[in-house]
Amino acid sequence: MLFQSPARRPLSTFVALCTLLALGACGSGDELQSSAVVAPAPPADPGFVDSASIPPVPAFVDNAASNQRNDAHFATLDTNAGVRVVARFLDLWQPSTMIVDARASAPAVDGFPAVVASTCSGLVNSGTACGTILNAAVLSQNTQFVVNETVARTQAQADAAYFDDRRNKGYSVTDGMGPLTGAWLGLTQQTTTITSIPANATTTLYNDAGNNTGVGRPANAAFGTVVDFVNAMSTNGSTEPAKRFYKYARPYRWSSSVVVAPTLVPAESATPATDGGFISGHTAEAMRDSMAMAYVVPQRFQEMMSRAMELGENRIVAGMHSPLDVTGGRMQGLAVVAANLYNPANASLKAAAYAQAQSALMAQTSTTSSTFNTFAHSGTTATDRFADYTANRSNYLRRMTFGFSQIEATDAAPVVPKGAELLLETRFPYLSADQRRVVLKTTELPSGYPVMDDAEGWGRLNMFAAADGYGAFNGNVVVSMDATQGGFNALDTWRNPISGAGKLTVQGTGTLRLAGANTFSGGSQIAGGTLEADSASALGTGDVYLGAGSLVVNARGVVSVVGKFTQLANTTLELNIGANGQGSMKVGAQTTVLGGTLHVKFVDGFKPKAGDTITVISGNGSNVKFSAVSVDGFKATPVYASSGVQVHLDS
Structure with missing residues (x-):
């Protein structure tokens, strides 16, 4: 009244x-x-507006095209942006020098030009065959973390690690969509052939013959633009140049105490010299696909970021990668997506994909722009593994550092990479590009953690926190x-x-x-x-x-x-x-x-x-x-x- x-x-x-x-x-x-x-x-x-200046260093978004798989053996810090983005690993480990054998008669190895790498041959049991340890404490902790996780691994964790290893990553991360998963799978027409763990998986290697991210245009008129967009966000995303440059072994080669999941033993490479652990390719791909999906469905932004980080930790649980491998994959994955969003050639594609994803999913779920977000979070912990916001936030932060202590100055100024603001473009459509940069600046992690203090700032970006708005x-x-x-x-x-x-x-x-x-x-x-x-x-x-x-x-x-x-x-x-x-x-x-x-x-x-x-x-x-x-x-x-x-x- x-x-x-x-x-x-x-x-x-x-x-x-x-x-x-x-x-x-x-x-x-x-x-x-x-x-x-x-x-x-x-x-x-206050009389001023906060800002986040672009670091005065070569930007990944300007040089992403230098990161090519076919150039992996020739990659250097100066020539390859994918190598450079994780360059702070050199504080911990100095890789040996590889000499390129340009003889035309030399047989190719794993599809690459032949190389002579006398200091990088054979198994890396001692951890010194492919380089020099510069920080023994951090690298020892890096391996011990894998030992601890693989020894304490439950059967359910081993099974999850198997699926995330053998499935195509674009399919694997889709369950981060929660209540939208069914609609997403139907619209993308995604498939996988890894639907269960075969009884002989411990002796036989199974590869996913599914279509990964789904069916694109023109065959899929209803959702093909979205599929094309997700695929386009992985352009220039190879992790091979970084693997070949850093020559850091997988954890089970550093320590016999690492227990590789029995079902993944057949996936172990027989050629250690061409099977680097740093950086994690699975993690990078999961981050690329999850970030692309979060861009077109920002209603599940934090959940998709959480799914990517979960897949990264599953690589550790599997015994296939170390925490620093996963950290490097996260960093490069974010940089690759930002570069592809920054590319003017993708301007119309990203706009069309966002519009198509929103309209098609609303139609599939009988929602509107005012009810779609509520539906996207309508699951429970029994039906949506990412329904618990507090658990997601805690796990994300834990997976950013994996328990490492800060080893350098903890009060360095925040650094926001050029183009990183585009990762939040659909999450905060009402903020300007400069404001989104400040959101990233005020939510990033403090400085000092191993590998993460890169010159551009990819390592410290906390995308989960950034999706919750300003931190200051x-x-x-x-x-x-x-x-x-x-x-x-x-x-x-x-x-x-x-x-x-x-x-x-x-x-x-x-x-x-x-x-x-x-x-x-x-x-x-x-x-x-x-x-x-x-x-x-x-x-x-x-x-x-x-x-x-x-x-x-x-x-x-x-x-x-x-x-x-x-x-x-x-x-x-x-x-x-x-x-x-x-x-x-x-x-x-x-x-x-x-x-x-x-x-x-x-x-x-x-x-x-x-x-x-x-x-x-x-x-x-x-x-x-x-x-x-x-x-x-x-x-x-x-x-x-x-x-x-x-x-x-x-x-």
Whole structure:
């Protein structure tokens, strides 16, 4: 029921109401808000906008074409971008020099030109035949990690490792789509021949004769553009140049204590000199395919990133790769996709693939742009292995470092590679390219971890955290959303704990939800659209200024406004109130309300009754007066006091 405050209320009438309700600390509306009250100023503009400069080094996205499989034996740091992106491995290991044998009569090896590599021949049992150990502690830990995982491996883990090894990676990662998996498989027409583990898998090698990513154009008109896009994102993605350059052995050649999964023993190469462990090709391919799928279906962005990282760890569980192998594969995989997104030749393909994926999957699932994201997360842990957000986040972070300690400076400045912002292009369509770079900058890992401090910044990128929005507000952050475009343009949630001294300004018509334990101090200004507080500290530690649009409080606790709260006319403050003050607002400094609407809902089973008085705002509120107050399910009267605002449920 809507309560319209009269322009002027006789003092006697207000006093009578206070007496009737037996509520202390009431004052007259004229005393609480006079026409002379001046609204406080909005939070101060910090005067600058944060940025993430492009590192002054050769960019992978500009040189990706140098990473060619046929040039693997000739690859160097200077000539091959795929080798260069993981160059910090040279802090730990110095590969031997290989001499190219250019004789035309020399037989090719594994499809490559013949080489003479006298220092890189035979088994690498000692770990020294193909190079020199520079950091024994890290490399020993690298191998011991594999020993520990393979010795403790369960049968279920061994089976998962087998499937991720023998299946085509494009098919293998598809279950990261969760509730969309069936629709995705049907539309792509993906197939695999590895549907079970044969009884003789311990002695016979089985290869997947399926079609990997599916059927492209023109045979697949309904989804072929998407399939073509996924395939295009692996262009220039060979890991062979890095393997041949670094010449670092697989873990089971470093230690006999590594227990290769029995079903994968037939997959062991008989030619160690051409079977490098660093970097992991399976991991790189899984990251490329998963990142491409996340681009066209950003509703499953974090789940697809989690699936890629899981496949990487399964390479360790299998005994086939080490943590540093997997780290290198992750880094190169991300760089390859960014380079292909950056390539102007793919501009129309990526736009068409995104549009086709969204429309076709919505049609298959009978959803719309406003319900598709909900459906994409409608599974349970019994039906969607990636339904547990907290577990996904924890596992992703663990798999980024695999327990390695930082071995160098931990406070180096963040570094964001050129073109990396394109990886978030569909996840944050309402942010600019510069803003997406800042998202990557403020969510990346600290410096100092082995291999990950590459000059461009691929190693420290935390794509899971980046998909949860900014990690810090440094300077002025303006977010403008357009609800008419649907999807994340209409509604998005940032779950990171946001720090910094910057200010957030929300504009447009969409809804931005803040759900982290935030400490940013520059304040929040709503100048259009809706800002929703989904955690008790969502609004940080600054002022909150509701000048246009709406502020929604939807937290599982009392939401704190540490500074001032100001609400102007023609705005709405919506409070979703539960038991024990849930969803109410506590203001630490001055509360000023010069009109606007207060809308109160009761949620989570909270059922007050007529006659109850509910505190909705607490704090210093000497200048508070809403133009309208509505409480769902009740006729209600606002009660203004210097200590805040209550609503009395009349009937």
